[in-house]
Amino acid sequence: MKPAMKIEQEILIDVDKCTGCRACEMACSAFHSLPKFSSINPAKARIRVVSDEIRDEYVPVFAGNHTKSGCDGRHVYTLDGKTYSECSFCRASCPTRDFFIEPDSGLPLKCDMCESTPALEKPWCVQVCGEEALTYKRTEVPREQATQEVSGEIEASLQALMKQHGMEAVIHHLKEMANKDR
Template sequence: MKGKKRKIKTINIDVDKCVGCMACEVICSAFHSSPKYSSNNPARSRIRVIRDPIADIYVPVYAGEYAVAECAGRDKYIIDGKEYDECAFCRASCPSRDLFKEPDSGLPLKCDMCESDPAQEIPLCVKWCLNEALIYEEREEEIEEEVKQEDLEIGLEALANKYGLNNIKDVIERLSESKKG
């Protein structure tokens, strides 16, 4: 099954080059408004700059997956003597914070790399970042499906070790029953 390819889109974030202008938030929220560009509101942006100028902290963060529950514990990063907020680097729209949620509805937001209609050549936050703190990169990666299968087996084995194989079997049976019903 080898040889299948997919495009990986990456935005390289150089926090040292960020000047804290938040133009990325402006263009993101404008692009995703409806009709396009008809309104601007950074609270709707799918990129936010975590910013503490006196502490010299500037971290552009993209909205990632929605998380139903917050993490059991928190991390606090200290890099080069700078203490970053808990969750500073996390992309999740999650119950622990108001980041990446529509301000009116509370629905989660997620970065779509500006692929929504019309798809943009590069994400607009990158285009509007003249200081090159955000750089867009595309590459192709081969996908090996067997590896995926292996992943599944490894995962199940881990679960079996934790909960017992019989338990896992029961759960799978119950799940397939409920799907049928």
Template sequence: METTAYKTDMEFFVDMQRCIGCRACEMACAECETNGHESMIHVNYVERSTTIQTTVQVCMHCDDPVCAKVCPADAISKDDFGVVHSANTSRCIGCSNCVMACPFGVPKKQEQYDLMMKCNMCYDRTSAGKKPMCATVCPSQALYYGTREEIARMRPNSTPVNTFIFGQLTVTTKVNIMMPKGSTHLKVH
């Protein structure tokens, strides 16, 4: 983490509406060296009985990460680039506080390891100036990693949004989701 070629002009843009549920990202995610070859990305049907809609979820890397705050073992940290890292393996006590408190449902409890693991935006790749695995394979560009100029050119009718409202709580994140042009936030509840 000391020497890095992390590109600060590159950002993550997610458009769940474009997810076709192909799970290519899941396969690619398992190639990430920092996960110990476990897939961390989530692809799931939204309401299997009534719609074919699928959704894809990477860690949103919150500005004020709830997961880190509710961790009783100080195992989760956010670095200078705003990347919220997976649990420190020596500290994590497998309590699942982060799993249950994350407003986006991101951290995964790996029961067999008694350890929480989560997306760290492929830190082995992004810290070397490369794109996260999932974004390199997504065929419908539901997951896109690049500059703001690139996404503005590709999606002229959308606006990247990183503010989410959950009832009383407003959460801002490092990762953006693509919303209709002019949107400022996404109200979940």
């Protein structure tokens, strides 16, 4: 039997190629406005170029998941002699910064790879990146393999929980959660 396939999409980011022009932000906000392309507002973009001219820092970062709380402390990375705050690479919309928060509603924003019918050849941010600092990769992977990977992850997590709290407690909680869901 041919395994069921699923699409995996990736945006590859080459920070050395970024010129800091923010065309990606422009195009993202234009595409996601209603009606499409009717308004432009980089503050509504689901991609941000974190830039700092003085320190030669140019990092495009995409909106990921929302998190309710900010972080207590941050790592500072030194890469090629330049320092970056962990914040520069973080994809979360969080309360500690105004990234990826819709400025009018306060709702979190998340990159959707420009989900659209018909599908786009590649997301708009990638289409307008003249320097190919952003490139798009689309691969088909078997769904089963993906499911196996997930199963493995769940098993590892459950084993860790059982080691800490005992099997009884874990089963009890799972039952309770299942009841609540009903």
